[in-house]
Amino acid sequence: MKRLISILLGGGLFGYGLAWSGMARPEVVLSFLQLRDLGLLLVMAAALAVTTIGFRLAPRLRQTTLLGLPFSHEVKPMLAGTVPGAVIFGMGWGLSGLCPGAAVASIGIGNGPVLIGLAGMLVGAYLQGVLAEGRPKLQG
């Protein structure tokens, strides 16, 4: 139950912030990428101010999380796909103005057409998964 409330609060704040920042609107993201309004940099800076301090401070103040779980100390490693994936993501982001989080939040602001983009993302993630894990066998 505490877990459920935490996820609803965390996801809720994340989505609320995405809507408030305007990033749930592809047009606002595109206006950044076309270098007409650099607001996206402020969004990232404000979010980073919170997480950079928080990710460091929390494990120093407590052994475990408020729910008694271990803190992740994940630092994303450099992998063969890191840069090629970023190139492909950048092309898609520049074409559509959509990234995964903003697209999910965009449903909440009533942006029906974003479902087309999310469907595309699931197909893209599926294709990447098949390439990475080998063609999945439908039979057991």
Add this chain to the structure above:
Amino acid sequence: MGFPFPNGVTSYLYGGLFLGLGLMVMYLTLGVKAGASSVLSSTLTYVTPLKAERSSRDWRLLFALAMVLGAWLYAATHQSFFVTAVGWWRLALGGLLVGFGTRLSSGCTSGHGICGVASFSRASLLAVAVFMAVAIVTARVVLLLGVTP
């Protein structure tokens, strides 16, 4: 106010602050750095034999549903509902590339851009520099080709 912030700075700063607080709630409770793009892979494990992110699929899907609710709450309380004019083929093709690219790169704007950079990951810093540069060039080219908005 003109360039670089023709629409002011307030909504960007408060939006980013709340977005960061949402990620902090996830870190302070579940202990996870909750980048968004993993939900694509994790949700696929419900309906395909793929295995990536399977163990986190329940909380990630719930997290995404909560994001929809949070965004709805903002739009409903600020009369801020919105339907994009970006064409369907750009959403479809762009989405496909975003889904493939973020999973290949193991991160997106939130996973690399916020969680990864906040963890001082060199891979994330490089990924952010690359996807920002490529996206800016792509968006400018699309604009120059006369595709609007």
